[in-house]
Amino acid sequence: xxxxxxxxxxxxxxxxxxxxxxxxxxxxxxxxxxxxxxxxxxxxxxxxxxxxxxxxxxxxxxxxxxxxxxxxxxxxxxxxxxxxxxxxxxxxxxxxxxxxxxxxxxxxxxxxxxxxxxxxxxxxxxxxxxxxxxxxxxxxxxxxxxxxxxxxxxxxxxxxxxxxxxxxxxxxxxxxxxxxxxxxxxxxxxxxx
Numbered sequence: 001x002x003x004x005x006x007x008x009x010x011x012x013x014x015x016x017x018x019x020x021x022x023x024x025x026x027x028x029x030x031x032x033x034x035x036x037x038x039x040x041x042x043x044x045x046x047x048x049x050x051x052x053x054x055x056x057x058x059x060x061x062x063x064x065x066x067x068x069x070x071x072x073x074x075x076x077x078x079x080x081x082x083x084x085x086x087x088x089x090x091x092x093x094x095x096x097x098x099x100x101x102x103x104x105x106x107x108x109x110x111x112x113x114x115x116x117x118x119x120x121x122x123x124x125x126x127x128x129x130x131x132x133x134x135x136x137x138x139x140x141x142x143x144x145x146x147x148x149x150x151x152x153x154x155x156x157x158x159x160x161x162x163x164x165x166x167x168x169x170x171x172x173x174x175x176x177x178x179x180x181x182x183x184x185x186x187x188x189x190x191x192x193x
Contacts, residue, residue: 024091026074026158027117028167031083031125034147036185038080039132046176053141054078056131060124061085068120075168077175082183084171086158087120117155125149 033039040054050058057078064087065071076085129148135141158164178184 028156030154043178
């Protein structure tokens with residue numbers, strides 16, 4: 001039996017071992033607000049109507065390629081309490097989507113490692129959290145409790161053009177499916193006592 005030990009808080013990584021998350025290719029990510037709070041706007045007529053915080057999130061997402069020149073922001077969709085996006089990571093001369101066997105981490109001794117998807121998402125979460133705090137203080141945005149984003153994020157490697165199209169269609173149609181979305185708090189059954 002495992003006993004809770006607050007001095008040993010190692011968390012199990014959900015990332016695939018041996019995978020180079022800085023490699024060229026397409027990556028689909030979902031980032032969720034802590035407690036699934038709806039900070040970013042509302043769905044009306046199958047469309048997200050962003051509030052000022054939602055506009056800030058979109059703006060920072062679009063600016064990621066300025067901070068990380070190897071990436072291209074592809075399809076993305078802000079939702080009331082989460083965000084879906086595709087990032088394309090480029091290498092000089094590489095194709096947009098690479099075969100899975102090319103994603104194993106190469107030996108990078110002596111070179112400065114390229115930023116990983118984790119570093120890019122970490123920067124996005126950090127910048128948006130800071131900007132949201134400024135919005136709370138300056139514009140009365142709804143304050144958050146402890147954290148703005150959930151600790152982790154979901155990511156999926158896009159392996160071919162068909163997968164890219166399927167994921168992009170899912171992202172594009174997400175507002176129309178908000179009523180059935182698993183991140184929609186109205187779809188979570190109440191806990192029984």
